[in-house]
Amino acid sequence: MIKPENFYKALEKNEIEFFAGVPDSLLKNFCAYITDNVKAKNNIIAANEGNAIALAAGYHLATGKIALVYMQNSGQGNTINPLASLTDSDVYSIPLILVIGWRGEPGKKDEPQHKKQGKITLGLLNILGIPYEILPEENELAEASVERAVKYAAKNKSAFALVVRKGTFDKYELKNKIKTNFELNREQALKLVTDSLSEDDIVVSTTGKTSRELFEYREAKNQGHNQDFLTVGSMGHSSSIALGIALQKPDRHVYCFDGDGAAIMHLGSTAIIAAQKPHNFKHIVFNNGAHDSVGGQPTVGFSADIPGIAKAAGYRNIYSAETKEDIKLKLEQIKSEPGPSLLEIKVNKGARENLGRPTTTPVQNKEAFMTFLK
Numbered sequence: 012m013i014k015p016e017n018f019y020k021a022l023e024k025n026e027i028e029f030f031a032g033v034p035d036s037l038l039k040n041f042c043a044y045i046t047d048n049v050k051a052k053n054n055i056i057a058a059n060e061g062n063a064i065a066l067a068a069g070y071h072l073a074t075g076k077i078a079l080v081y082m083q084n085s086g087q088g089n090t091i092n093p094l095a096s097l098t099d100s101d102v103y104s105i106p107l108i109l110v111i112g113w114r115g116e117p118g119k120k121d122e123p124q125h126k127k128q129g130k131i132t133l134g135l136l137n138i139l140g141i142p143y144e145i146l147p148e149e150n151e152l153a154e155a156s157v158e159r160a161v162k163y164a165a166k167n168k169s170a171f172a173l174v175v176r177k178g179t180f181d182k183y184e185l186k187n188k189i190k191t192n193f194e195l196n197r198e199q200a201l202k203l204v205t206d207s208l209s210e211d212d213i214v215v216s217t218t219g220k221t222s223r224e225l226f227e228y229r230e231a232k233n234q235g236h237n238q239d240f241l242t243v244g245s246m247g248h249s250s251s252i253a254l255g256i257a258l259q260k261p262d263r264h265v266y267c268f269d270g271d272g273a274a275i276m277h278l279g280s281t282a283i284i285a286a287q288k289p290h291n292f293k294h295i296v297f298n299n300g301a302h303d304s305v306g307g308q309p310t311v312g313f314s315a316d317i318p319g320i321a322k323a324a325g326y327r328n329i330y331s332a333e334t335k336e337d338i339k340l341k342l343e344q345i346k347s348e349p350g351p352s353l354l355e356i357k358v359n360k361g362a363r364e365n366l367g368r369p370t371t372t373p374v375q376n377k378e379a380f381m382t383f384l385k
Contacts, residue, residue: 012181013146013153015044021154022079025161027108029070030054031063032081033276037112037177039306042081043185046308056308059247059276060086064093067107077164079108083305084132084174085125085244087111094139098170106164109141109172116176123373124218124244136172143172148179189300189309189360194334196359197297198224201268203335204295204356205229207342213260213384214239215253216268218246219304220362221297225268226369237379241369247276250284250294257289260384264291264346271298271312278320284351285325292351294321299360307360321353328352 018041030049034042034056045054057063060082067078082090090109098105115121115129136143142163147153160171195203201224208214216222222241229236240256242249253267274281274296284292300313318329328348330341338356345352369376 012148013150013179014181015041015183017150018153018157018180019044019048021157022108024154025158027077027079027157027161028053029067029074029076029078030081031057031066031070031078032110033057033060033063033083033086034302034305034308035081035083035086035112035114036305037083037114037175038081038110038180039308040180040183041110042306042308044183046185047187056302056310058278060089061093062089064090064098064107068093068098068103068105071105071107077106077108077161079110081110081112083112084114084128085246087128087132087135091135091139094141094170099140100167100169104168106168107170108160108164109143109170110146111172111174113174113176119177122243122368132174136174139170141170141172143174146173146175146179148176185307188307189313191300191357191359193357193359195338195356196361197221197299197303198228198362200297200338200356200358201225202228203338204266204268204342207339207346208238208266209264210238211263212238213253213256213263213265214268215249215256215265216241217249217270217273218242218244219270219273220366221268221270223366223368224362227367235379236369236371236376237383239376240380241373241376243369243373247273248280249273250280251277253294254280254284254287254289254292256384257292258287261289261291264293265289266293266295269294269296270303271296271300271317272302272310274317275310275312275315281321281326282324285321287351288325288327289351290349293345294326294351294353296353296355297358298355299358301360303360303362313357317355318353326351326353331355331357333357
């Protein structure tokens, strides 16, 4: 395994001093290290991966230096536009280093949402004309790989990717942790919201531990899962899925269970939801100020005014709650008022160590959900 400190020092030796990206479970130890050891202005946890590519381009334009962009391979789709139409040698020829966590690597067991992306990770780099290396798992070999990557990017004024397999980085515990003292964590708040729903209400839950907690709560209550669409992939798009449903099912309440990181990732969706004025749309944002499913790296969830953004976009009713009693009160209000409505629930980060995953396949979930919608 590579020690995160050694990998960082190899980058530093090659004059890589600016980092941007979206945290990934395979990179969480490296991301934790740079969070603790790099000035905040030089390590920007971006809204999405395309945002990070643009940040890297701006850094290069201002300094002439090369930046590093980190991401899970699921975020490659968000990078294609700026990689092809901004940094590419056919356009502005901007050098950068990509560090990509390889979820769903062929031949390795992983979750369903990572299978396709794992198969096409290297192919997408080939299509974009971006050379790559699989990052070696030995410190000295990894240092040599970094040096080759930086030399190539500098010489050719283009991107170079280091693809990271599961288990490549040694453990590193994040020290610069967000400390909060809210009454509830996300799972406790989610149970409150779920208990308030009627049997006819529709739920679209976001990527990561939110959907896992919802699935397990339904199991614990011996309820079916047909009421819920579990968005196991496509982070940031749950609210748009919910909008598409709400517009076609105007006589039923549609709840989007969202997270702060997911909501921020594609924030423009908020304006589209508001413009459509779906009276039955209920947007619940569980805000713990962290990318909780991939290592707990901070988001701007607590510094950005999520309810204020929704209000400015045109949501009809906007609330924020922190306590059990206030959450219950606000839920009753958004039930009785025309939407679109948003309820931000501020919670502590963290999840149970024994939290499981859905035991149904995505296709089974989809088919049961579509039957429920009928």
